[in-house]
Amino acid sequence: MKYRLYIDEVGNSDLGASKDPNHRFLSLTGLIMSLDYVSTTVFPRLEAIKKEFFESHPDNPIILHRKELVNRRHHFQALRDSEIEKKFNEDLLSLLSELDYVVITVTIDKLEFKTRYEIWRHDPYHYCLTILMERFVLWLKRNNSSGDVLAESRGGREDRRLKSAFEYIYNKGTDYIDPVVFKETLTSKQLKVKSKSNNIAGLQLADIIAHPSLRASIARHNGQDLPDNFGGKIAEILERKKYDRSPNNQIEGWGRKWLP
Numbered sequence: 001m002k003y004r005l006y007i008d009e010v011g012n013s014d015l016g017a018s019k020d021p022n023h024r025f026l027s028l029t030g031l032i033m034s035l036d037y038v039s040t041t042v043f044p045r046l047e048a049i050k051k052e053f054f055e056s057h058p059d060n061p062i063i064l065h066r067k068e069l070v071n072r073r074h075h076f077q078a079l080r081d082s083e084i085e086k087k088f089n090e091d092l093l094s095l096l097s098e099l100d101y102v103v104i105t106v107t108i109d110k111l112e113f114k115t116r117y118e119i120w121r122h123d124p125y126h127y128c129l130t131i132l133m134e135r136f137v138l139w140l141k142r143n144n145s146s147g148d149v150l151a152e153s154r155g156g157r158e159d160r161r162l163k164s165a166f167e168y169i170y171n172k173g174t175d176y177i178d179p180v181v182f183k184e185t186l187t188s189k190q191l192k193v194k195s196k197s198n199n200i201a202g203l204q205l206a207d208i209i210a211h212p213s214l215r216a217s218i219a220r221h222n223g224q225d226l227p228d229n230f231g232g233k234i235a236e237i238l239e240r241k242k243y244d245r246s247p248n249n250q251i252e253g254w255g256r257k258w259l260p
Contacts, residue, residue, distance in 0.1 A: 002187065003147035004038070005030045005136045006202030008210040009154075011110075013125040018110035025107055025218065028128040029210040030136060032102040032147070032244075033202055042099060043201040049095065053078060053088050063196050064204040066211055089230060096209065096237050102139065103242045105213040106131045107221075108259040116260055126165045131257055133169055134177050139244055140185040147185065150192040152203050159193045166191035209234055217256050 011026035018024055033042060050056035050064070054075050062075045072079040079085040106128045113124065133149070140147050149166065153159055170189040173179035183189075196203045215227050216235035226232040226239070243255025252258075 001145055002035050003032050003140065003145055004035055004202060005032050005132075005147060005149045006200070006206045007031075007129075007132070007149065007151040008203065008206035009125070009152070010210050010214045013110075013123055015110055015114050015124065018114050024109065024111050025214060026110060026124050026128060027105060027107040027210065027214040027217065028125070028132050029103065029105045029206055029213050030132050030149075031202060031206040031209065032104070032136065032139065033100070037100060038201055042101075042205070045095060045099070046201045046204065049088075049091055052091075053084065061199045063199060064208060065196070066207050069208075092208070093233055093237065096205075096234060097241075099205075101205070101242060102244050102255075103209065103213065103238050104132060104135045104139070104244050104255055104257070105210075105217055106135075106257045106259065107214060107217045113260050123161075123165075125162075127259065129162070129165060130169055130174055131259065133166070133182070134174055135244065135254070135257065137177060137181050137185045141181060145185070146187050148188045148192060149186070150194060150200070150202065152207075153193045153195045162193065163191045209238065213238060213256075217258065220252070220256070221258050 007028055007030050009026070009028050012023060013026055014023065046064070047056065047061075050062045054062050056062035068074055069076050069079065079088060108124050108128055110124055136147070136149070151162060154162065167189055170182045170186060171179060173182060194200060194203070196207065212231035212234040215231055216238065219226055226235045238255075239251065243251045245251050245254050
């Protein structure tokens with residue numbers, strides 16, 4: 001069975017903005033799903049929800065964006081009706097709970113990173129990508145499977161840098177994972193990069209869960225409860241049964257990784 005890791009980011013890699021509380025953290029969330037399962041189940045179910053609530057049509061598909069959903073903008077103005085919003089939220093939570101996928105979120109505290117490593121200056125995004133890739137190939141190895149990686153496009157120059165970083169990891173490995181493991185488990189040495197506008201179900205789901213997963217990571221790192229909001233409900237689903245975890249059910253270090 002072939003799997004794909006769909007990646008979405010929250011935040012940016014600018015270390016200069018790390019003192020700003022709104023830009024202190026960068027997080028990459030990877031959502032692992034079987035490609036066959038995406039085709040037969042995930043895509044049809046996601047499209048059914050769009051059609052029911054937003055009248056999406058194959059010739060003009062609606063793309064789910066978390067920020068636009070939260071702000072009820074553009075195609076999502078129907079959510080300004082409280083009853084429709086309640087039903088949509090219920091259906092979305094049910095979908096996120098029922099679908100079969102695995103989540104890995106890597107979060108870096110850029111302020112701590114900058115303070116601790118005054119000389120060593122990895123690009124925070126590439127650092128997070130390296131850690132995420134390590135966990136993905138280890139998951140594939142544990143499950144005797146193979147797979148590839150698809151990230152949301154960040155623009156021409158950034159996409160080229162990302163692909164270069166990915167290819168380097170594939171060929172050279174990391175400090176902890178031999179390149180042989182990457183070559184044995186990954187079906188391509190190239191990172192696939194596409195926009196959400198291509199109506200890719202995996203990227204849309206990753207977009208929906210990425211921010212709640214970041215907030216959950218921050219809360220748990222600080223010894224706090226999950227947020228008491230809709231994002232917190234998504235995070236509760238992730239913690240209950242979607243995060244990757246160790247044989248003794250440990251999430252930290254497996255489904256969630258905090259850096260540095």
